[in-house]
Amino acid sequence: MSTTGPGVRLDKWLWAARFYKTRSLAAEEIGKHRIEVNGVPAKASREVRVGDELHLRQNGGLSRTVIVRGVSSVRGPAPQAQALYEETAASLAQREARAEQLRTAPEPALSIDQGRPTKRDRRQLADWDRWSAALDR
Template identity: 45%
Template sequence: MPGPSLPPSESTRVDKWLWAARFFKHRSAATDAVDGGRVKLNGASVKPARAVKVGDRIDITLADSTITVVVTAIAERRGSAEIARQLYTETDESIERRASARATRALSATPGTGLHGRPTKRDRRQIERLQRG
């Protein structure tokens, strides 16, 4: 027997909310992220049709970072960026985690900085030696 259903203004699908909050450009991308396990609702993996309500905690993994937000409002439709920012608040731990990751990336060397064009004859000989064994 299904539980009591909330009025439409108090809950919405998690994929719709993620799209309305502008975490994903398309609703299908939000659905794929939820199906792929990159979105957790209150610490548990969910399906795209799962209802989200005010006060829920959502962990969203985008690229190499995880954003943790608390739902403060519900929206069925996508609005401007200003409206989207009012739908959630990011947790302090999430802000600190993203800032430290940003600082680490700023200090690390860019991949491929040592590469300058085509390999020289000496480089090719070393590559051949490594490939042979």
């Protein structure tokens, strides 16, 4: 882990810092303009340096703002990856507020007990008189 000197490609750094499982996933998210470096949408080839501020929008609307504290192009263990960045206080507060919101008001779709109708259910639906609105009765 180098803390000074030249930077590392953004997609490599995001992969090494364990924000994404693969480098191609990181590059895909960068291509969708979900990552900004110092307030500017970035390209995958942009070099990240110590002190840069990254704003990440991940799946599920999760938004994080981190400051680069170290540069590495090698994916190491989680504690080493966490040493590469520091999350801002505002970002941590926002994530905690979102987690609390999800705890108190869960997603309505999660309360559905049953999924698709089974074959038996479909047969019962088929027996239902669909032509009840016919005028010839």
